[in-house]
Amino acid sequence: MPSREEKLATIKKIFENSKGILAADESIPTAGKRLESIGVPSTPETRQKYREIFLTAPGIENYLSGVIFFDETFRQTINGNRAQAEQSSYDGKTFAKFVESIGIVPGIKVDGGAVDSPEFPGEKITVGLTGLADRLTEYYSLGARFAKWRSVITINESLPTDACLTANAEALAQYSKYCLDAGIVPIIEPEVLLDGTHGIQKSEEVTTKTLQVVFDAFKKINLPLDEIILKTSMVVPGNKSGETMDSTKIAEGTARCLKTAVPENLGGIVFLSGGQTPVQATENLNAIQKLGPYPWPLSFSYARALQGPSLAIWKGEDANIPAAQEVFLKRLKFNCAANRAQAE
Numbered sequence: 001m002p003s004r005e006e007k008l009a010t011i012k013k014i015f016e017n018s019k020g021i022l023a024a025d026e027s028i029p030t031a032g033k034r035l036e037s038i039g040v041p042s043t044p045e046t047r048q049k050y051r052e053i054f055l056t057a058p059g060i061e062n063y064l065s066g067v068i069f070f071d072e073t074f075r076q077t078i079n080g081n082r083a084q085a086e087q088s089s090y091d092g093k094t095f096a097k098f099v100e101s102i103g104i105v106p107g108i109k110v111d112g113g114a115v116d117s118p119e120f121p122g123e124k125i126t127v128g129l130t131g132l133a134d135r136l137t138e139y140y141s142l143g144a145r146f147a148k149w150r151s152v153i154t155i156n157e158s159l160p161t162d163a164c165l166t167a168n169a170e171a172l173a174q175y176s177k178y179c180l181d182a183g184i185v186p187i188i189e190p191e192v193l194l195d196g197t198h199g200i201q202k203s204e205e206v207t208t209k210t211l212q213v214v215f216d217a218f219k220k221i222n223l224p225l226d227e228i229i230l231k232t233s234m235v236v237p238g239n240k241s242g243e244t245m246d247s248t249k250i251a252e253g254t255a256r257c258l259k260t261a262v263p264e265n266l267g268g269i270v271f272l273s274g275g276q277t278p279v280q281a282t283e284n285l286n287a288i289q290k291l292g293p294y295p296w297p298l299s300f301s302y303a304r305a306l307q308g309p310s311l312a313i314w315k316g317e318d319a320n321i322p323a324a325q326e327v328f329l330k331r332l333k334f335n336c337a338a339n340r341a342q343a344e
């Protein structure tokens with residue numbers, strides 16, 4: 001029987017010292033898009049190299065408490081040819097074992113992606129529950145102590161439908177049950193997409209409702225909420241709304257939404273960046289933290305807002321790696337400082 005104490009200790013560690021999570025869990029097609037944007041072909045080797053830039057940046061353990069991997073990266077090894085002084089301790093370790101060795105908790109994305117739903121036209125449903133219990137047992141044995149499942153919620157004049165919100169919420173609850181039984185902390189990520197003409201008000205309404213539907217589904221099967229982490233979008237205006245990103249409004253809307261919809265005994269909350277610029281993602285995190293304290297610990301779990309600037313600098317050239325790592329460390333440092341706003 002997996003221990004409740006171990007899961008609670010994992011959550012405590014994830015939120016310690018204002019640290020956050022790197023979402024390095026892009027699927028192979030998404031990682032391909034990122035690499036193609038800088039003219040680098042997507043192969044297992046280039047994806048390994050891309051991940052290695054971030055994971056071997058010196059001192060990441062001062063800012064990161066967790067890394068979310070995709071299956072391929074979880075199993076790939078540090079190749080060590082750029083690891084200089086510490087080369088011998090890097091070489092040959094899987095990425096997951098490597099981050100664990102420097103005190104960072106390895107996590108794994110386990111959903112099978114969001115696919116067009118035949119039942120709900122224009123909406124997506126996340127798949128991947130088949131065989132999940134066995135996959136989680138294997139990931140636990142390989143070092144994973146938390147997992148992630150993302151569902152995608154679209155806003156337009158007629159969406160989201162209640163039925164699609166419920167179907168995704170039920171899948172999140174079922175996934176969480178499998179995780180908890182395997183000793184793994186579930187991160188649940190119902191992402192309300194930024195794409196669209198909707199204003200911030202609509203974003204708040206939909207995000208609040210999405211989270212309410214999620215936690216209703218969790219209540220139905222009586223899951224221990226203090227063993228679970230929510231990864232949520234911030235309340236932001238649609239990217240075609242014409243509204244500007246106003247940190248004060250975003251923070252107020254996000255704080256109101258979370259206080260309305262999230263049970264107080266949840267283990268913690270992390271934010272995705274969702275297409276915000278790296279600077280916006282940091283400023284908005286800071287503004288949200290300033291409105292605290294909250295009943296839960298809060299932090300970041302960004303992919304694009306942490307990796308984007310480094311990707312643009314790297315361009316696939318080894319000579320650019322130190323500069324790419326420097327920019328990555330700077331983003332990490334700023335986001336950890338943003339997390340500390342409450343204590344200021």
Ligand code: 13P
Binds near residue numbers: 302
């Ligand atoms: P972004 O921060 O790029 O939105 O990615 C976070 C994530 O994990 C998406 O599933």
